[in-house]
Amino acid sequence: MCLGVPGKVIAIQPDPNGMTMGKVSFAGxxxxxxxxxxxxxxxxxxxIVHVGFAISQVDEQEAMKVFEYLAEMDELAELEIAQxxxx
Amino acid sequence: MTTxxxxxxxxxxxxxxISDYPTVLMAHGGGGSLSQMLIERMFLQAFDNPTxxxxxxxxxxxxxxxxxxxxxxEGTRLAFSTDSFVVNPxxxxxxxxxxxxxxxTVNDLAMCxxxxxxxxxxxxxxxGLPMDDLWRVVQSMQGAAQKAGVSIVxxxxxxxxxxxxxxxxxxxxxxGLIPAGVHVSPLRAQPGDLVLINGDIADHGIAIMSMxxxxxxxxAIESDSASLNDLVEGVLAAxxxxxxxxxxxxxxxxxxxxxxxAQKAGVxxxxVEKQIPIQEQVRGACEILGFDPLxxxxxxxxxxxxxxxxADEVLAAMRAHPLGENAAIIGEVVAEHxxxxxxxxxxxxxxxxxxxxxxxxxxxx
Amino acid sequence: MKFIDxxxxxxxxxxxVRLIHEVTTQPWTLMEICGGQTHTIIKxxxxxxxxxxxxxxxxxxxxxxxxxxxLIDKAIAIARRPEVIxxxxxxxxxxxxxxxxxxxxxxxxxxxxxVYSPLDAVKLAQQNPERQVVFFAVGFETTAPANAMxxxxxxxxxxxxxxxxxxxxxxxxxxxxILGSPLNLVQxxxxxxxxxxxxxxxxxxxxxxxxxTPMVVTGFEPLDLLQxxxxxxxxxxxxxxxxxxxxxRAVTREGNVPAQNLxxxxxxACDRPWRGIGVIPASGYCLRAEYAQFDAAERxxxxxxxxxxxxxxxxxxxxxxxxxxxxxxxxxTLCTPEKPIGAPMVSSEGACAAYYQYGRIMxxx
Numbered sequence: 001m002c003l004g005v006p007g008k009v010i011a012i013q014p015d016p017n018g019m020t021m022g023k024v025s026f027a028g029x030x031x032x033x034x035x036x037x038x039x040x041x042x043x044x045x046x047x048i049v050h051v052g053f054a055i056s057q058v059d060e061q062e063a064m065k066v067f068e069y070l071a072e073m074d075e076l077a078e079l080e081i082a083q084x085x086x087x
Numbered sequence: 088m089t090t091x092x093x094x095x096x097x098x099x100x101x102x103x104x105i106s107d108y109p110t111v112l113m114a115h116g117g118g119g120s121l122s123q124m125l126i127e128r129m130f131l132q133a134f135d136n137p138t139x140x141x142x143x144x145x146x147x148x149x150x151x152x153x154x155x156x157x158x159x160x161e162g163t164r165l166a167f168s169t170d171s172f173v174v175n176p177x178x179x180x181x182x183x184x185x186x187x188x189x190x191x192t193v194n195d196l197a198m199c200x201x202x203x204x205x206x207x208x209x210x211x212x213x214x215g216l217p218m219d220d221l222w223r224v225v226q227s228m229q230g231a232a233q234k235a236g237v238s239i240v241x242x243x244x245x246x247x248x249x250x251x252x253x254x255x256x257x258x259x260x261x262x263g264l265i266p267a268g269v270h271v272s273p274l275r276a277q278p279g280d281l282v283l284i285n286g287d288i289a290d291h292g293i294a295i296m297s298m299x300x301x302x303x304x305x306x307a308i309e310s311d312s313a314s315l316n317d318l319v320e321g322v323l324a325a326x327x328x329x330x331x332x333x334x335x336x337x338x339x340x341x342x343x344x345x346x347x348x349a350q351k352a353g354v355x356x357x358x359v360e361k362q363i364p365i366q367e368q369v370r371g372a373c374e375i376l377g378f379d380p381l382x383x384x385x386x387x388x389x390x391x392x393x394x395x396x397x398a399d400e401v402l403a404a405m406r407a408h409p410l411g412e413n414a415a416i417i418g419e420v421v422a423e424h425x426x427x428x429x430x431x432x433x434x435x436x437x438x439x440x441x442x443x444x445x446x447x448x449x450x451x452x
Numbered sequence: 453m454k455f456i457d458x459x460x461x462x463x464x465x466x467x468x469v470r471l472i473h474e475v476t477t478q479p480w481t482l483m484e485i486c487g488g489q490t491h492t493i494i495k496x497x498x499x500x501x502x503x504x505x506x507x508x509x510x511x512x513x514x515x516x517x518x519x520x521x522x523l524i525d526k527a528i529a530i531a532r533r534p535e536v537i538x539x540x541x542x543x544x545x546x547x548x549x550x551x552x553x554x555x556x557x558x559x560x561x562x563x564x565x566x567v568y569s570p571l572d573a574v575k576l577a578q579q580n581p582e583r584q585v586v587f588f589a590v591g592f593e594t595t596a597p598a599n600a601m602x603x604x605x606x607x608x609x610x611x612x613x614x615x616x617x618x619x620x621x622x623x624x625x626x627x628x629x630i631l632g633s634p635l636n637l638v639q640x641x642x643x644x645x646x647x648x649x650x651x652x653x654x655x656x657x658x659x660x661x662x663x664x665t666p667m668v669v670t671g672f673e674p675l676d677l678l679q680x681x682x683x684x685x686x687x688x689x690x691x692x693x694x695x696x697x698x699x700x701r702a703v704t705r706e707g708n709v710p711a712q713n714l715x716x717x718x719x720x721a722c723d724r725p726w727r728g729i730g731v732i733p734a735s736g737y738c739l740r741a742e743y744a745q746f747d748a749a750e751r752x753x754x755x756x757x758x759x760x761x762x763x764x765x766x767x768x769x770x771x772x773x774x775x776x777x778x779x780x781x782x783x784x785t786l787c788t789p790e791k792p793i794g795a796p797m798v799s800s801e802g803a804c805a806a807y808y809q810y811g812r813i814m815x816x817x
Contacts, residue, residue, distance in 0.1 A: 002488050002513075002594035002646035003450060004672065004702075005374050006455035019605060023303075027371030027453045030303040034571065037597055037711040046455060048649065048702050049375070051541070051591075052569025053598045055711065056649040056702040058455055063701040066459065066675050070467050077474075110559045120790065300568070361462075371453055376568075377542075379495075434465035434674045436497020448542030449568060 004048040006058055007031070009041055024049055118339025118384070119443035123347075142351065143273060144168060144198040144335065147265065166201035168192055169260040177220065177254050180294050181309030182386070185227035188257040190314045190386060191337070193235045197319040198333040198389070200271040201263030203237040208259050210244045213252035224255055235314035237261070269323055275331035276352035278422040281398040283391045285318060285411035286311070287364045288341055292383035293372045300376075308368055313387035318408045322391055325404035329397030334390045339443065341417075342381040342428065344390055346442045350426045358418035358430040358440065377450035381430075382443050392420060455701070459673030460496070468678035469501045472685060479505045480688050481637050482681065483630070483773055485623060486644035487514030487802075488672050494806060496674040498681075506685065509637070509773035510796075510803040512626050512726065513644050515590040515619075516543045517771065517795040517802055520725045522759040523619050524549035527588050530617065530752045531557045531564050537580060538564045539573040540588040547798050550759055570602035570616075577606065577614035586748045589616040594646040596620050596737060597711035600718040603739065603746050615748035620737035621724055623647050624655050629732050630772050631663040637773050640684040642670040642677070645699035650715075652707025656695045664693045671699035718743055727795055728761060728768030767794035770803050777807035784808060 011023040012035060022035040024047060031049070038047055038054045047054035114121040131139060138146045145168030172188040182190075189206065196203045208228065212221065232239050239259075290311040297308060315335065323330055332352075336344035341363070345356045365380055373380045387410060393401045398416060405411035418430075428440040484490060490510045493499050499508055512518050528549045531538035538554070545554045545566060558564040563583075567573050570587050577585035589599040599616060606614040623644060630638055643656060648669045660667045666687035670680030680698045687693065697703055715737070724736030739747050749755060764782045769775040777783050777796070787793040789805050796802035 002486060002592060002644065003377050004488075004594070004646045004649070006453070007375075008454070017608065019601065025305065026375050028305040028368040029297075029371045029375065030305065031375065034569075034598070034601060036601065037708055037714075039710060048646070050594055050646060051598045052571055053601070055594060055597065055646065055708060059701050063455060065700055066679055066698075067464065069679060070464060070471075073471055074467075110556060112555055112559050114555070124790070367453070374453065374456065432496040432674075433460045433462060434496050434498070434501075434678075435462045436465075436499075436501050436674075438495055438497040448545055449566065450541070450543045 144195040164265040166199035168195035171258040182312035185224035186231035189231035192259040192261040196263035197316040200269035205240040208242040211256040214249040273351040280420040282418040286413040289380035289383035291386040311387035321404040325400040326397040329394035332392035340382040355421040355424040459675040484642040485511040485513040512771040526754040617748040625735035641667040765794035777804040
C-alpha cells in the first residue's frame with residue numbers, strides 16, 4: 001500500500017482557498033503536486049509524494065539515523081570483542 | 088440451401104476457454120504471459136509448424152542449395168519477419184510511428200542474424216488524418232529505411248472510418264539474408280554464456296508513457312528507437328559462432344525477453360541488477376509510476392547471449408558502435424533453476440524475475 | 453535519487469543482515485503490514501537473506517487485496533453505465549469481481565480510465581460536464597487525505613457530476629483483529645511508514661501495550677526494512693514491547709495534522725467488510741452527511757448488489773498469517789495469477805502469487 005516517492009520541491013504556488021499546488025522534481029522528472037498538507041515546506045526541501053500529494057516533509061537530519069544506528073551497533077560489537085566475557 | 092457450417096470450424100473449439108476471456112484484453116498484446124498464452128494456445132495450435140514453434144523474432148527459411156548462387160554447402164537461409172505498429176501518440180520524443188515501423192522489422196531480421204533485403208509496408212489510415220501528418224510519417228519511414236540500408240519495395244494502403252483507427256496503423260514485413268556461419272537461435276543459450284545488452288533500458292516505454300501522462304522533464308527522455316542491423320553486424324563479426332542468441336527486448340522488456348529464452352532453451356538466467364544500465368531520469372519515472380524498468384519496452388536494444396570466451400570482444404564491438412556506448416554484461420546463463428530468471432538485487436538478495444501476466448499498470452501500492 | 457539510492461546500498465544491507473543473524477536466537481514471526489513493504493522484501497530478496505528462524509507474514513495492508521468482492525461488483529455495475537467515466541488507480545483495474553474486472557469492462561466498451569491522483573478525476577469532471585465522473589476511492593490512511601481533498605474541492609467547485617465509490621480502510625482495527633484472534637501467530641509488527649506519516653503512531657501505543665507486542669514504524673527501502681526487522685527482533689529477544697520509529701525521516705508521533713483535519717471534515721469512521729476477513733467494526737471511512745451527495749453508491753443506487761465471497765478462498769486466514777497459501781484447496785488449480793479467485797493472487801506481491809512463483813521454482817514443470 002501507499003507508494004511514496006521522495007522528490008525536491010522546485011516551485012510553490014500558494015492558493016488562498018487552501019489547495020497550495022507546487023512542482024516537485026524526481027531525479028529530473030517534474031510533477032504537479034498538491035502541497036496543502038505540508039504548509040511549512042520551502043523550495044529545495046524534499047517531500048514524500050503519494051498519489052499527487054506531498055504527505056510528509058523529509059527530515060534531513062533524521063535521514064542519517066539508519067547509518068548512525070549501524071555505526072552504534074558496530075561500536076557495541078567492538079566493545080564486546082574488546083571485553084571478552086562482557087560485563 | 089441449409090446453413091452449412093464448415094465441419095472443420097465447428098470441430099475445433101476455441102482453445103482459450105471463453106469462460107476465461109470472452110473478449111480480447113489489452114494485455115493479450117502486452118508482451119506478457121497473456122500474449123504468450125494467446126500465441127501458444129491459439130496461433131501455434133492453429134498454424135502448427137516447426138518454424139513457428141521456435142517463436143524467434145522471425146522465421147528462418149532454408150532454400151534448397153540449388154536455388155542459391157553462393158551456397159557454401161548449406162543453402163541460402165532467408166529470415167522472414169512481420170510486425171504491426173500501433174502507437175499513441177504518433178510522434179514522440181526520439182521518433183515516430185514511421186521510423187519505429189522500419190526499425191522494428193529491421194531489428195527482428197537482425198535478431199535472426201540476417202541482413203535486411205527489402206521491406207513491405209501496409210498502412211491503415213483513419214479517415215480525417217491530416218495529410219501533413221501522413222507525409223511526416225512516410226518521410227520518416229524512408230529516412231529510417233535509408234539509414235538501415237534497406238528499401239521499402241512493396242506496400243498497401245487502406246482507409247478506415249473515422250473513429251475506427253488511431254490515425255495510422257502500420258504493418259511492415261521484411262526479408263533478409265543470413266550470412267553463412269551465423270547461427271543464432273534461442274535454443275543455443277547454454278550454461279556459462281554471458282548476457283549482454285547494448286545500453287540503457289526502458290527509454291522507449293517511458294518516453295511514450297511520459298507523453299501520454301503529461302510528465303515534464305528537465306531534459307527530455309527520448310525513445311531509443313533505432314535500427315540495430317549495423318550494430319549486430321559488428322557483434323557477429325566480433326563473436327561469430329560464439330554469438331548464440333540475439334533478441335530485441337521490445338514489449339514486455341528485458342524480463343519478458345529473457346524469460347522466453349530461458350523457457351525455450353530450458354536454462355536459467357541470472358541477472359545482476361547493479362550492472363543493468365539505466366538513465367537516472369528513467370529510473371525516476373519508474374519510481375513514481377511504480378513500474379519495474381525490466382518490463383518496460385525498448386526499441387533500440389539488443390540482448391546478446393554469448394559464449395564466455397567471446398564476451399569481451401562482443402562487448403568491445405558494441406561499445407565501439409554509436410548505439411552501444413553504454414553496453415554492459417548484465418548476467419549469465421546458468422544450469423540452476425531451468426526456465427526461470429533470477430536477479431541479484433542491489434543489496435545482494437536474490438529475486439525471481441517473472442513473466443508479467445498482463446500489461447504493467449501504474450500502482451499506488 | 454536522493455533519499456532512495458543511499459538506502460539500497462549493499463555494504464550496509466549486508467551489515468544489517470549480519471546484525472539480524474547475530475541477535476536472533478529463536479524462532480520469531482513478524483508481520484509487515486503494508487503491501488509496499490512486501491513489494492520491497494520480494495523485489496530486493498530480503499526474505500532469502502534472513503535467518504531461517506524468522507518468518508515474515510505478509511499483512512493485510514494492500515487495498516487491492518482487502519476491497520470486498522461486493523464493492524468491486526458495485527464498481528463494475530457503475531462502470532458499465534454509458535454516462536459514466538469510471539476512474540481508478542491502476543492497482544484496482546485487474547482485481548476480479550464476480551464475473552469481470554475493470555479492464556474487461558473497458559474491453560467491452562466501458563469508459564474506464566486510469567488516474568494517478570484523485571485530483572485528475574476532479575479535473576475530468578470539470579472537463580466533461582455532460583458526463584458523470586466516478587472515482588474508486590480505495591486505500592488506507594495514506595490515501596485518505598488525497599481523496600478527502602478531491603471531494604472537498606469538488607464541493608468548492610460545485611461539481612454535481614463527480615462522486616466517489618468509497619472503500620477506505622484503517623490499519624489499527626485490523627491489527628487489533630489479528631492480535632485479538634485466539635489463533636494469532638504474529639509476535640511483532642513492522643508498522644506501515646506512510647500510514648504513520650499521516651496518522652502518527654500514538655494510536656499504536658495502547659495496542660502494543662494491551663497485547664505486549666513490539667511494533668516498529670518502518671519505511672519502504674531495503675535498508676529501512678532490514679533495520680525495522682533488526683529493531684523488532686531485538687525488542688522480542690529482550691522481551692520488550694511498545695512502539696519504536698525506524699522511519700523518523702518522514703514520521704512523527706503526532707503525524708500530519710493538516711491532513712488529519714481535512715479527513716475528519718470529510719469522512720467519518722464506519723464499519724467495513726474486508727475481503728476474506730469479514731466486517732471489522734469502525735475499520736473504515738465513509739463520507740459524512742455533509743458530503744453524502746458525492747457518494748457514488750447512493751447516486752447510482754447499487755445498494756441492491758449483494759455478493760457472497762467465494763467459500764473456497766481462504767484469503768482472510770492467509771492475510772492474518774493463520775494459513776499458508778498452499779494449504780488452500782484452490783491454490784494453483786482453480787486459482788492462479790492469470791485467473792485469480794482471491795485478491796492475494798492478483799498482485800505480484802500478494803502472498804498467494806508469491807507462493808505460486810516459489811512453488812513453480814521448486815518443482816519446475
